[in-house]
Amino acid sequence: DKYDRSEDDNLAVTRLKAMDVGNAVRWMGYPQTFEELMDVLEEFDFDDDTGVTMREFMKIMRYYREQEVSRVRAKFKERDADHSGRPSKAELKQVLNHLGYSPTPEELKKMFSELCHQGGPDKDDVGLWELEALVRGFKLQEREKFRDNQGFLEKDVSKYKQEFNK
Numbered sequence: 001d002k003y004d005r006s007e008d009d010n011l012a013v014t015r016l017k018a019m020d021v022g023n024a025v026r027w028m029g030y031p032q033t034f035e036e037l038m039d040v041l042e043e044f045d046f047d048d049d050t051g052v053t054m055r056e057f058m059k060i061m062r063y064y065r066e067q068e069v070s071r072v073r074a075k076f077k078e079r080d081a082d083h084s085g086r087p088s089k090a091e092l093k094q095v096l097n098h099l100g101y102s103p104t105p106e107e108l109k110k111m112f113s114e115l116c117h118q119g120g121p122d123k124d125d126v127g128l129w130e131l132e133a134l135v136r137g138f139k140l141q142e143r144e145k146f147r148d149n150q151g152f153l154e155k156d157v158s159k160y161k162q163e164f165n166k
Contacts (some may be wrong), residue, residue, distance in 0.1 A: 014053070014054065016051050016052050016053075016054075016057055017050065017051045018038070018051070021051075021057065021060065024057070025037065025060070025061070025064060026146055026151065027143070028061065028064075028143065029143030029146070030064040030065075030068065031100040031101070031142070032100075040063065040064075041060075043063075044059050044063065068139075069132065071098075071099055072099065072131060072135050073128065075095045075098050075099060079094060086127050087131070092108060092112060092134070093108055095131070096135070096138060099135060101138050101139070101142060103138060107138070111134050111137055
């Protein structure tokens with residue numbers, strides 16, 4: 001069972017276990033390592049018990065969203081070498097990789113093209129809000145892959161399919 005029930009002031013409180021918090025965070029599209037998850041749980045599990053309450057979980061999710069926005073802004077500024085406020089297509093792949101996403105060249109080209117067409121045919125760079133939209137779009141794609149694969153990575157799914165098809 002994913003949830004533990006415990007008595008807290010004579011009220012049953014549902015708690016989500018650490019592994020399930022990690023799955024839920026990934027399900028929502030936020031990549032993280034096991035160590036990052038443990039650090040977050042240590043920070044937000046206020047009563048230091050065997051799981052997190054719904055209130056603690058909501059704070060964890062808000063933290064992930066705020067961290068993502070901060071990271072996008074920081075990488076945007078870091079990669080904007082000429083301080084134009086608009087990184088080029090060549091810089092976007094590096095930014096996305098630093099944010100934990102690994103777009104294929106085709107995915108990057110499609111997303112960049114969609115963003116650039118919004119600004120006109122001669123546009124060859126993106127601004128901060130467009131970059132955040134790009135990250136959000138890529139995150140949604142990654143989330144759908146994660147969900148379609150029931151939490152497994154693409155390479156693992158391919159490997160398991162090969163094994164089962166022998």
